Amino acid sequence: MDTKQLYPLKFNPILQERIWGGMKLKNILHKPTTSDKAGESWEISCVEGNISEVINGFLAGNDLEELIEVYMGDLIGDRIFDQYGTKFPLLIKFIDANDNLSIQVHPDDELAAARHNSFGKTEMWYIMQADEGAELIVGFNRDINKDIYLKHLNEKKLMSILNTEPVKNGDVFFLPARRVHAIGSGILLAEIQQTSDLTYRIYDFDRVDSNGKSRELHTELAVDSIDYTHQKNYRTDYRETENEPGLILSCPYFTTNKLKLSQKLPKDIAWLDCFVIYICVEGSCNILSDGNDVVSLSMGESLLIPASLTQYTIEPRASVDLLEVYIEKPASD
Numbered sequence: 001m002d003t004k005q006l007y008p009l010k011f012n013p014i015l016q017e018r019i020w021g022g023m024k025l026k027n028i029l030h031k032p033t034t035s036d037k038a039g040e041s042w043e044i045s046c047v048e049g050n051i052s053e054v055i056n057g058f059l060a061g062n063d064l065e066e067l068i069e070v071y072m073g074d075l076i077g078d079r080i081f082d083q084y085g086t087k088f089p090l091l092i093k094f095i096d097a098n099d100n101l102s103i104q105v106h107p108d109d110e111l112a113a114a115r116h117n118s119f120g121k122t123e124m125w126y127i128m129q130a131d132e133g134a135e136l137i138v139g140f141n142r143d144i145n146k147d148i149y150l151k152h153l154n155e156k157k158l159m160s161i162l163n164t165e166p167v168k169n170g171d172v173f174f175l176p177a178r179r180v181h182a183i184g185s186g187i188l189l190a191e192i193q194q195t196s197d198l199t200y201r202i203y204d205f206d207r208v209d210s211n212g213k214s215r216e217l218h219t220e221l222a223v224d225s226i227d228y229t230h231q232k233n234y235r236t237d238y239r240e241t242e243n244e245p246g247l248i249l250s251c252p253y254f255t256t257n258k259l260k261l262s263q264k265l266p267k268d269i270a271w272l273d274c275f276v277i278y279i280c281v282e283g284s285c286n287i288l289s290d291g292n293d294v295v296s297l298s299m300g301e302s303l304l305i306p307a308s309l310t311q312y313t314i315e316p317r318a319s320v321d322l323l324e325v326y327i328e329k330p331a332s333d
Contacts, residue, residue, distance in 0.1 A: 005058065006071065006074060006075065006306040006308050006309055007057055007289060007293045007295070007306070007309065008056075008287045008289060008293070008295040008303045008304065008305055008306075008309070008312070009054050009056065009057070009059065009067075009303060009304045009306070010054070010055050010056045010295065010297075010301065010302075010303045010304075011043065011044055011052035011053060011054055011055060011064070011302070011303075011304070012052065012053045012054075012055045013031055013032075013041040013042065013043055014041070014042035014045060014050050014052065015031060015032070015033050015035075015038055015040070015041055015042075016038070016039055016040040016041075016042065017035050017037050017038060017039060018037060018038075018039025018040060019037065019039075019099070019207070019209055019215070020037075020039055020097055020098060020099040020100060020101050020185075021035070021036075021037040021038045021039030021040070021096055021097075021098055022036065022037070022038070022039075022096050022097075022098025022099075023036055023038070023096070023098070024096040024098070024129065024188045025038045025039075025040075025041050025094060025096045025188075025300075026038060028128075028129060028188060028300070029041070029094055029188075029299065029300030030300060031094075031300065037098075038096060039095065039096060039097070039098075040093050040094070040095050040096075041093060041094040041095075041300075042091065042092070042093050043092040043093060043094065043279070043301075043302040044064070044088070044090065044091070044092040044277060044302055044304060045064070045088075045091050045092070045195075046064050046065055046068075046087055046088035046091070046195050047091060047195060047196075047197050050197075051063045051064055051065050052064045054067070056295060057293075064088055065086055065087075065088070068081070068085075068086045068088060069086050071306070071308075073273075073307065074306060074307060074308040075275065075306045075307060075308070076088065076274070076275045076306075076307055077272070077273040077274035077275060077307035077327075078273055078307075079273050079274070079329070080273070080274050080275070080307070080327060087195060088195060089119075089194065089195055089253070089327065090192065090193070090194065090195060090253075090254060090277065090325065090327075091191075091192075091193050091194065091195045091196070091197075092190075092191070092192060092277060092279060092302050092325070093190070093191040093193070094128075094188070094189070094190055094191070094300065095183060095187075095188070095189050095190075095191055096187075096188050097183040097184060097185055097186070097187045097188075097189075098185060098186075099185045100182060100183070100184050100185050100205060101182050101183045101184075102182060102201045102202070102203065102204040102205070102215065103137060103158065103162070103180060103181075103182040103201075103202045103203040103204075104180070104181065104182060104199050104200060104201050104202055104222075105178060105179065105180050105181070105199075105200050105202060105222050105225050105226050106120060106121035106122075106123070106175075106177050106178070106196070106198055106199060106200070106225070107120050107121070107177060107178070107198055107200070107221075107225045108120040108122075108176075108177035108178055108225075109177070111224070111225055112177075112196065112198055115221070116198055118196055118198055119194045119195055119196045120177040120194060120196060120198070121177055121193055121194050121196040121198055121199075122175065122176050122177045122193065122194055122251060122253050123175045123191055123192060123193030123194070124172060124173065124174045124175060124191070124192050124193075124236070124248075124249060124254075124256060125172065125173045125175065125183070125189045125190070125191055126170075126171075126172050126189060126190045126191075126192075126248075126256075126279075126281060126323060127167045127168065127169055127170060127171040127172070127187060127188075127189050128169065128188045128189055128190055128281050128282075129169060129187075129188040130167045130168055130169060130171075130186060130187050130188070131185075131186030131187070132186075133166075133186070134166070134167055134184055134185065134186035134187050135164045135165060135166050135167065135184045136164070136165055136167055136173070136181070136182065136183050136184045136187060137162050137163065137164055137165075137180070137181055137182040137184065138163055138165055138173055138175065138179065138180075138181045138234040139162075139163045139179055139180060139181070139230065139231055139234050140161055140162060140163055140180065140228065140229075140230050141161060141162060141163040141230065142161065142230050143228065143229055143230045144161055144228050144230075145228050146223060146226075146228065148161070148228075149161070149223070149226065149228060150223065153202070153203065153219070158202070158203050162180065163230075163234060164184075165234060165235060167184075167187060171235060172235070172236040172238060172248055172249070173234060173235060173236060174236045174249050174251070176227075176251070177225075178225055178226060178227040179227055180202065180226055180227075190279050190281055190323060192254055192256060192279075192323070192325055194253050199218075200218040200221045200222035200225055201215060201216065201217050201218050201222075202217065202218070202219070202222050203217070204217065236248060236249050238258065240258060240260050241260070242260055242261075242262065243260070243261055243262060243263050243265060244259075244265070245257040245258070245259055245324055246258045246259075246260070248323075250328055252330075253327070254325055254326070254327055255325070255326055255327065255328045256323055256324065256325050257323070257324040257325075258321070258322075258323060258324075259278075259314070259320075259321070259322040259323075259324055260319075260320075260321050261285065261314060261316045261319065261320050261321075261322070262316060262318070262319045263316070264313055264314065264315050264316075265313065265314045266311070266312075266313050267311065267312050267313065267314065268310060268311050269305070269307075269309075269310050269311075269326075270310040270311075272307070272326060272329070273307060273329065274307055274326045274327050274329075275304055275305060275306060275307050275326065276304075276305040276324060276325070276326045277302060277303070277304055277305070277323075277324075277325040277326070278297060278302065278303055278305070278314075278322050278323070278324055278325075279301075279302045279322065279323040279325065280297045280298055280299050280300065280301050280302070280320065280321070280322055281299065281321050281322065281323060282299055282319075282320065282321035283298075283299060283316060283317070283318065283319045283320035283321055284296065284297060284298040284299065284316075284317045284320055285297050285314055285315055285316045285317060285320040285322070286314075286315045286317070287303065287305070287312055287313070287314055287315075288312060288313045288314075288315055289309055289311070289312040289313075290309070290311065290312075297320075297322075
């Protein structure tokens with residue numbers, strides 16, 4: 001394969017049925033689901049058993065792990081390949097919560113490595129659409145400790161110590177590993193996270209599936225994974241800037257910018273030594289690269305810019321809102 005031929009890559013969505021899923025992935029994002037319980041669309045994934053497959057250009061049919069094995073740093077960046085090898089470090093999803101998700105927590109890197117030989121799971125949510133009155137759970141409403149937590153859990157009073165947040169389109173929430181959280185009903189969101197499928201389910205509202213069976217809880221595993229401290233503000237505040245990247249947040253695992261474009265935006269990422277992901281959350285655009293390659297991107301779609309494709313242009317069709325995601329170079333580099 002000729003690495004000079006790398007181009008913006010789109011992937012076949014991996015659709016996941018969930019007990020709490022609904023129809024927004026199909027009706028709003030036009031995903032090819034036949035289920036009325038479609039909960040998640042995994043857009044770019046290297047999770048074992050759910051590895052994304054390219055659907056555009058001459059690399060169509062190849063999966064992401066295969067491409068990293070062949071292209072290595074040309075695809076994901078030399079520094080990223082040195083750190084992660086053939087395991088792509090991020091997982092990109094759209095989630096439709098037609099019903100409340102379970103209250104859950106994710107372990108951090110240290111605990112995940114010790115228990116599961118896995119990455120931890122730090123993530124962020126970008127709210128794309130929310131029904132009137134929709135809320136989510138994030139963190140606690142006051143400082144507590146393990147004993148207080150277990151007492152409320154065992155007495156089925158957990159909700160009284162959890163923090164709830166009303167949400168609207170464009171809201172962002174950062175969820176570092178160890179922060180208790182749950183997506184509430186009526187919310188459609190984009191999720192950016194570490195490549196991990198580790199979830200400790202704390203409470204599932206006593207619901208059962210179509211066979212009358214409850215889902216497994218992970219009470220013992222979760223207890224030592226939880227950050228019991230209270231934060232003054234769980235919402236991530238950011239400022240939108242027209243026709244240039246506006247920072248939403250940056251952490252060691254990913255940086256996310258918001259691009260609100262009504263005119264062409266030339267990009268040069270030669271300095272980054274990393275792939276870039278674009279998630280379209282409103283409108284549509286074309287990505288123009290060398291060789292007159294044009295790849296379209298519409299609301300509910302994502303694509304991967306290879307690290308070796310250092311210059312390209314984003315051309316909105318009227319207007320477009322994008323999330324721009326990459327892994328920042330450490331300050332010491």
